[in-house]
Amino acid sequence: MSQTIKITYREAFKQGLREALQNDDRIFLMGEDVGRYGGAFAVSKGLLQEFGEERIMDVPLSESGFVGAGIGAALAGMKPIVEVMTVNFGLLAMDQIVNNAATLLHMSGGQLNVPVVIRISCGIGQQLAAQHSHSWEPFFAQVPGLVVLSVGTHEDARGMLHTALQSPDPVIIIEYTSMLNLEKEISTDMGAVNITKAKVIKSGKDISIITYGTGVYKCLESADELAAEGIDAEVIDLRVLRPLDEETFLASVAKTHRALIVEDAWRSVSISSEISSRIMEKAFYELDASVKRLCGVEVPIPYPLHLEQASVPQKSDIVKAVKRIINP
Amino acid sequence: MTEFLMPSLGADMEDGTLVEWRKKSGDTVKRGDIIAEVETQKGLIEIEVFDEGVIEKLLIKEGEKVPVGTPMALINPDGAEAEAKKETASMKKEVKLQPIEEKAEQKVMEKSTKEIRIRATPIAKKIAQDKGIDLSQVTGTGENGAITKDDVENVIVQKGEISKTEKGEKPVDNLVEVEPEKTEAQPFEAELYKMEKQPVEVKKERALTPAEAIRSAVAAAMSKSNREIPHYYLEKRVDMSKAMAWIKETNRERPIQKRLLPAALFIKAVASSLDEVSELNAIWENGLQLKNEINIGFVVSLRTGGIIVPVILQADSKSVGEIMEVLNDLIPRARALKLRSSELSDSTITITNIGEGSADKVFGVIYPPQVAIIGFGNITEQAFAENGMLGIRPVVDVTLAGDHRATDGITGSRFLGSLNKYLQNPESL
Numbered sequence: 166m167s168q169t170i171k172i173t174y175r176e177a178f179k180q181g182l183r184e185a186l187q188n189d190d191r192i193f194l195m196g197e198d199v200g201r202y203g204g205a206f207a208v209s210k211g212l213l214q215e216f217g218e219e220r221i222m223d224v225p226l227s228e229s230g231f232v233g234a235g236i237g238a239a240l241a242g243m244k245p246i247v248e249v250m251t252v253n254f255g256l257l258a259m260d261q262i263v264n265n266a267a268t269l270l271h272m273s274g275g276q277l278n279v280p281v282v283i284r285i286s287c288g289i290g291q292q293l294a295a296q297h298s299h300s301w302e303p304f305f306a307q308v309p310g311l312v313v314l315s316v317g318t319h320e321d322a323r324g325m326l327h328t329a330l331q332s333p334d335p336v337i338i339i340e341y342t343s344m345l346n347l348e349k350e351i352s353t354d355m356g357a358v359n360i361t362k363a364k365v366i367k368s369g370k371d372i373s374i375i376t377y378g379t380g381v382y383k384c385l386e387s388a389d390e391l392a393a394e395g396i397d398a399e400v401i402d403l404r405v406l407r408p409l410d411e412e413t414f415l416a417s418v419a420k421t422h423r424a425l426i427v428e429d430a431w432r433s434v435s436i437s438s439e440i441s442s443r444i445m446e447k448a449f450y451e452l453d454a455s456v457k458r459l460c461g462v463e464v465p466i467p468y469p470l471h472l473e474q475a476s477v478p479q480k481s482d483i484v485k486a487v488k489r490i491i492n493p
Numbered sequence: 494m495t496e497f498l499m500p501s502l503g504a505d506m507e508d509g510t511l512v513e514w515r516k517k518s519g520d521t522v523k524r525g526d527i528i529a530e531v532e533t534q535k536g537l538i539e540i541e542v543f544d545e546g547v548i549e550k551l552l553i554k555e556g557e558k559v560p561v562g563t564p565m566a567l568i569n570p571d572g573a574e575a576e577a578k579k580e581t582a583s584m585k586k587e588v589k590l591q592p593i594e595e596k597a598e599q600k601v602m603e604k605s606t607k608e609i610r611i612r613a614t615p616i617a618k619k620i621a622q623d624k625g626i627d628l629s630q631v632t633g634t635g636e637n638g639a640i641t642k643d644d645v646e647n648v649i650v651q652k653g654e655i656s657k658t659e660k661g662e663k664p665v666d667n668l669v670e671v672e673p674e675k676t677e678a679q680p681f682e683a684e685l686y687k688m689e690k691q692p693v694e695v696k697k698e699r700a701l702t703p704a705e706a707i708r709s710a711v712a713a714a715m716s717k718s719n720r721e722i723p724h725y726y727l728e729k730r731v732d733m734s735k736a737m738a739w740i741k742e743t744n745r746e747r748p749i750q751k752r753l754l755p756a757a758l759f760i761k762a763v764a765s766s767l768d769e770v771s772e773l774n775a776i777w778e779n780g781l782q783l784k785n786e787i788n789i790g791f792v793v794s795l796r797t798g799g800i801i802v803p804v805i806l807q808a809d810s811k812s813v814g815e816i817m818e819v820l821n822d823l824i825p826r827a828r829a830l831k832l833r834s835s836e837l838s839d840s841t842i843t844i845t846n847i848g849e850g851s852a853d854k855v856f857g858v859i860y861p862p863q864v865a866i867i868g869f870g871n872i873t874e875q876a877f878a879e880n881g882m883l884g885i886r887p888v889v890d891v892t893l894a895g896d897h898r899a900t901d902g903i904t905g906s907r908f909l910g911s912l913n914k915y916l917q918n919p920e921s922l
Contacts, residue, residue, distance in 0.1 A: 422616055422642060453614045453642040454635060493636040 169350040177322035177351065178208045178340065182246070184356075185326055186216050189244060192330060195222040195231060196248030196284075205250045206286060206345055232258035232283065236266050236335075239281040244330055251297040252287040252339070259304075266335040267310030278333045282326065288379055288429055289473050290343025295465035298342070298473070300429040302378065303436055305337050306406040312336040313407040314360055317381030319349040321404060324358035332360070339406075341379050360405060363413040369399035372487055373417040375440055376427040377403040380478070384427055387483040396491055406436055414440060415448050422453035423490050429477040432460035454490050459483060495544045496564040502533055502837045503714070503860075509533045510558040511565065520548050522568065527833070529565070534710035535801060535837060536703050536830030546570040613640035620645045626652075703830055707799035718861050722777075723897040726856055729909040731916050732879070733872055733887040739919035743813075750821075755889075756846050757817040759869050760789055761922045763844055764808035766911040772900050773908055774841045776862040781899045790840030790860065791820070793827040802860065803827045804840040813922055847871055854890035864899035865908075868892040 172180075185192050193216075194209060200223040203210030213221040224231035228249060235247035249255045255262075262283065269277045289298045306313045312332055316322050316339065329336040366381060367388050374384045381402045388398040399417050403409070418424050424444055426437035437458040444456050459478035466476055499509055509531040516528050528542040549567040553559055611628045613621070617640045621628050624645075631648050633640035736758055744752045764787050767774040775783045787809040790802040803823040805816060826832055840860075846869040847855040853873065857866035870890040877886040891912060895905045915922055 422614075450615045450619050453616045454639075490636075493634070493639075 168353045170353050171348050171350050172319060172323075173345065174319055174322050174341075174347050174349075175206065175208055175345040177319045178326070179210070179212075181323050181326040182209060182212065183215070185246070185330055186212070186220055189330070191242065191244045192246065193220045193222060193238075193243065194246045194248065195224050195235060197224060197226060197231075197250050199223060199248050204248065206342065208345075209248070228254050228257035229261055233261040233265065235281050235283070236261055236269075236279055239279045239335075240269070240277055245281050246326070246330070247281060247283045249283060249285045251293070251342070252285050252299055252301045253297050255283075255285045255301070256304075258283075262305070262311070262335070262337070263308050267308050270310065270334065279335045280330075280333050282329045282332075282336045282338060284326075284338045284340060286342050287339045288341045288343055289466055289477060290341065290345075290379075292468060292470055292473060293342070294468040294473075298466040300378070300431070300461055300477070302339055302406055302428075303430050303434060305339070306409075306436060306439075308407070310334065311407055312360065312405070313339065315339045315377040315404060315406050316341065317376070317378045317402045317404065318366070319347075319351045320355055321358055323351060323355045325360060327357040328360045336360070339378065343379055344382075347382070361408075361410065363401055363403045363405065363410040365399060365413065365417065366402050367398070367400040369397040369421065371397045371399075371421055371491060372423040372425060373399045373401060373414065373421045374425050374427060374483065374487065375401045375403065375414050375417070375437075377406060377436065379429055380427040383478070383480050384483055387480050387487065390480070390484050391487055394488075396487060398487060403436070403440075409439065409443070411443050411447065415444065418444055418448045419451045422451055424452075424456045425483070425486055425490060426456065426458045426460075427478050427483055428459075429461045431463045432458060433463065435460055454493070457486060457490055459486055494549065495546065495568045495570055497528065497542060497544070497566040497568055499531070499559050499561050499563045499565055500540060500834055500838065501561045502535060502538060502834055503710075506533055506535075506561055506710075508558055508560045509538075511553050511555055512537060513555055514551055515539075516542075516548055516566075518548050518550055522546065522548060531834075534706040534713075536707065536832075538837065539831075539833045541833060541835050542568070544568050544570060611640070612638060613645075614642065616642050617645045620649075624649055704795075704797040704799060707795065707797075707801065711799050714860060715858050718858050722859050722861060724859060724894045725897045725902050725905065727893045727895070727902060727905045727909055728854065729891045729893075729913060730875075730877075731889050731891050731913050732877055733889050733916065736916045736919045737872070737887050747814075751814070751817070753813060753817050754820070755872060756791075756869075757813050757820060758916070758919060758922065759846065760791065760805060760808055760816050760820075760844060761811070761813045762912050762915040763842070763867055764789060764811075765915050765922060766908055767842065768809055769911045770904060770908040772904050773865040773895065775864050775899060776841065777864050777896055777899045778862045781864070784841040786839075786841065788840045788842075790843040790863075791823070792843060792845040793824055795828055795830075801827045801830070801832070801837075802840065802843060803832055803836050804838070806835075806839070842867070844869065854892055856892050857894045859894055859896055864896040865905070866894050867912075868894070 182194065194212065198205050199209045200213040200218065200221045209221060232247055232249065235245040238245045249258060266279045266281055269279050287302065288300050302313065302315060305311060312334060314325050314329065314336060316325055325338060329338055367385060369388065374388065376384045384400045388400050391398050399421055401414050401417055426440050428435060428437050430436060437460055441456045441458060459482055462476045464476060467473055511529055512532050513530045515530065516522055522528060522542045523545045524543055526542050527539045529540045531538050531540050546568040549569045551566045553565045612633060613628050614635060620642060626645055626648055628640055631640050631644050634644055635641040740753050740755065740758060767787050771783055774787050775781050786807050789805045789808045791805060792800050792802050794800050805819050808816060823836065842863055843860045843866045845855055845857045845866060851871055854870035855868035857868045859866045872887050872889045874885050875888040877884055877888055891909060893905045893909055
């Protein structure tokens with residue numbers, strides 16, 4: 166048995182970052198305020214002093230410019246980690262991400278791959294309102310050529326970056342602002358994790374709750390509450406939003422025959438709509454109830470705390486939804 | 494307790510609007526009584542009841558439009574009124590959950606039971622199919638009363654077909670009635686995110702004029718026929734000299750109101766021929782189902798456009814004279830759209846008669862789920878060769894359109910041969 170330590174989600178990222186920078190000279194971090202300020206969310210605090218200006222690089226406020234520069238560096242043989250402050254600003258870099266990073270391998274006939282890692286903060290959490298708080302995983306997950314990771318657990322916060330840096334292709338890592346201060350215990354020898362598979366976080370037989378990102382801990386807590394009432398829910402963290410690991414959730418549905426998908430993103434044309442379609446296409450005859458979804462309300466994220474909370478599914482919603490499916 | 498259900502008055506009928514109750518709660522009814530007037534696409538129909546007893550409760554309000562098979566009233570066959578009030582509340586609940594009540598002995602129900610889709614989950618259907626479970630006998634406890642895997646497995650356990658299933662240890666709870674508010678509750682998403690909920694737009698239906706309603710009923714039935722039934726066509730020229738002479742002879746002894754028309758003879762001849770070629774007196778629903786009674790639908794065209802098809806029940810056991818009487822009664826009422834429900838349902842074959850002074854022959858479109866339609870053309874004088882001689886004879890062109898899924902041309906051909914034989918020997922009818 167290995168030892169465990171208590172660690173925040175933020176600290177888990179920082180450990181992963183530091184380890185990466187120590188291991189490979191080609192790796193460097195660039196982004197708005199990542200150096201002197203220590204990162205908008207203090208993830209890279211102290212790293213400038215440790216690794217110097219060439220490895221921890223503050224950049225001007227131009228997402229298209231610095232994400233493009235990161236892509237260029239990757240083409241030139243470096244291994245850049247580009248931090249985009251929030252997902253809302255990420256749209257400014259969408260042209261570089263979609264038209265260059267995701268496409269160059271194809272357009273160059275396989276000659277140019279782009280091993281860039283782009284970290285993006287996402288979701289609600291600190292009352293940052295409609296300017297900073299959306300859940301736009303589906304935008305990125307739609308693009309072939311990208312690997313899109315969603316960091317729903319501390320283990321993944323600690324280990325995904327390492328594996329992402331091994332990828333020959335561009336990887337988008339979606340991190341969640343609301344979880345930064347959340348403390349969990351992880352194994353002290355926690356390191357690199359797989360970035361191709363979804364994960365059954367809790368196994369169960371009555372229903373498959375399929376989720377990602379901020380939904381993971383909420384669904385686990387819901388599953389605990391449901392267990393007290395005799396409902397044995399299975400919780401699946403998708404982890405990889407592109408390419409989707411359908412094998413894991415289809416096998417789960419084949420076991421439980423019921424599915425609830427939970428996400429913060431807007432309902433229409435979302436990750437959950439894709440999951441639901443694949444269940445219909447490939448596991449229809451396993452279903453014992455129609456697939457249900459809990460998604461973000463389709464509004465710009467509001468500023469007031471109570472409205473912000475009400476705009477995404479909460480534990481009570483998940484518990485209620487599961488009960489409705491099991492005992493209609 | 495018996496349920497009185499919205500009857501199906503043809504394969505094309507999906508729903509009907511209750512216009513008026515002719516009976517009220519507490520009234521005693523017997524088989525054949527008119528219980529209600531229902532507006533359908535075929536016009537205002539008087540609906541008969543097939544049970545005897547005392548009406549416990551009327552479940553549908555006048556003016557309501559309900560699908561075929563919906564319980565409309567509860568009839569207590571014992572007439573025990575005392576228990577009435579106590580029971581009605583729970584009955585209503587049951588009614589909602591079990592739209593597929595077994596009522597095979599009721600003639601009117603026969604069709605509507607088949608038309609109600611059974612709600613079952615995909616895996617429940619798969620298990621039921623593998624284990625040979627009849628889903629219409631299973632009570633659903635799932636979403637909106639859908640039959641779930643557990644429901645089917647419980648039935649399997651009860652049947653003792655498998656001694657122990659994965660879920661065998663679970664209490665058999667599907668027999669417990671589901672609380673009513675659950676079935677009526679909105680999907681949970683709607684509650685959670687009301688702002689997302691799009692109001693389902695209920696299309697406000699403009700009341701169709703009777704002519705429009707009939708036009709659309711004809712359109713629906715004929716489209717279904719053309720879409721699903723592979724028709725084959727046969728034709729036979731029939732010498733009508735003997736038949737016309739026989740009618741003339743018979744009419745000489747009859748008062749004017751009772752005079753026979755060729756149509757009555759045609760109907761009788763068809764009925765007698767169906768006795769010999771029974772494969773055409775049938776319906777096609779999950780395969781060929783032969784019918785015992787010969788109930789002949791007779792196409793009546795309406796002056797406002799469209800057609801209506803009243804039925805001559807058990808035409809084989811009626812004489813030509815009796816058939817003529819039925820026609821004299823039915824046709825004017827059909828044109829006035831004043832038919833009773835029993836006069837519109839249960840026909841097993843259809844005759845279309847193009848009538849006088851018009852086209853020579855008619856090729857019919859089968860009225861589903863029947864498997865044949867017989868067309869009689871205009872009786873005209875034609876050159877007719879027989880025994881090496883050419884003569885001028887009254888001749889009718891008889892056509893048959895058959896459902897090739899159900900029968901082959903040889904069957905239709907035998908039928909037309911038989912029909913010709915009867916029309917050459919009208920006195921035998």
